[in-house]
Amino acid sequence: MTHVKVRFAPSPTGSLHIGGVRTALFNWLWARHERGTFILRIEDTDRDRSTDEAIQIILDGMKWVGLNWDEGPYRQTDRIGLYRDRAMQLLERGKAYWCVCSADELEMRRKEAQAKGLTPKYDGRCRDRGITQPTGDAALRFIAPQEGHTVVEDLIKGTVTFDNAVLDDLIILRSNGYPTYNFSVVVDDALMGITHVIRGDDHLNNTPRQIPIFQALGHPIPRFGHLSMIMGADKAKLSKRHGATSVLAYKEMGYLPEALINYLVRLGWSHGDQEIFSLQEMIDHFSFDHVQKSAAVFNPDKLLWMNAQYIKQSEPARIAALLLPFLDQVGVGDAARKAPDGWLAKLVTLFQERARTLVEMAQAAVPYLQEPIEMDADAAVKLLTSAIAPALEKLAERFQAAPDFSHAPLEEVFKQVIEEEGLKMGQLAQPVRLAVTGRTASPGLFEVIELLGRDRTLARLRKGIARAKRGNA
């Protein structure tokens, strides 16, 4: 029984996006399922595009979704010596050679080939030059096999066969001395003892290029598993064009990390008909047998539904804590912080079934924290009429006298009033709801009133009454 070791290896050239998180998730799940090791490795060998800021964003994103790593984060730029060392070994063993073709030249030849409808491939013109001590800029190329086939037994795709004739001698060391991706991944995967390389579909074509490098390095070849891509509604690979792709953007939009994770795991993986999974369930059931081979379209509606499910299930106190920054954004954060202990959690319970995101919840919570409230003017014209004013006044008096200001007895009081006044529930409930919340839609009226408490309820009711009296009959 070998100890499973997997890695997530993002490059810090932008934000951590949804697709990256899914790749990380599947690696993480496999590691946890197998009680193996999950490594985080930052592939920053592109000096021009990698930034420290992007590294921080990746770390923050990983932490937010809870994908904790056992080793790392390693940074490839801290390991440059390792790659150079291995590259020189390959050179000495005759498995690599110096190439003095300039980047511009290569670019030109590539374009030419493409224009002629040929496969753009390095022609190998430096392969036999035998350059031992390059004077100017030179890159080191790996001697790729040209005969036979390379077969990959992919954990997800099954057997994939490549004709080695399509392989070209790829650069493993740039003329600036930095290794290229295809080389540094192999060196690291080899040195770190990675047993399973789980990565995006877009790397499938790199696999036959990397396998010979493992061999040249004298290292066993890991298992590979290539996950299908996530696409936007237009069926193209998910990118910035598709709006929110950064994980942290979902945090800001009021999503719960566990909802995002649950949504993502179902994008390409299934366990029968089950939709909602606890982390432990995912870990227990995860295997590559049930990973989908085909690409999946990202469906924001289903994510929203998933988030609503998790909001409903969560502890009110936890949601209340997470809600605070969102309340700040709608200007009622301070009011919420001043509320008595547990009050905000109580408010949360009223909206857990009514909000799909924390942003929605914060917006819905405004009338319960803001003073004075905003009144829906159109609704006021319709509902706060002089005809209803007497009933409202009676209700206000009874509420004022109510010994117990909690929802059940208040509802009794209310029912008495409508009976005495010969009204139907809705005839009085809607005007009261409007007076008390400023809106025509709210959680259960009596829960709302209980939450607001006697003073605020009565003050708002009286304002409503005043308006009703002024209003038209």
Place this chain on the structure above:
RNA sequence: GUCCCCAUCGUCUAGCCUGGCCUAGGACGCUGGCCUUUCAAGCCAGCAACACGGGUUCAAAUCCCGUUGGGGACGCCA
């Protein structure tokens, strides 16, 4: 252009490997209903798919071939 991958409701998917249990199941969304003090939630119902063509077989969503369609890769990016 070349190489590689993929193909079940609009979307995510079950079923495929190990053909009959499939009159193709579930979920999101949509539509209608119930519940109801509003809005939700919940419950019930409905709409909706095996890309196409050939084989193999008593029998194909399932196996094989082809076509078409989609995606990805062809960098001194990762």
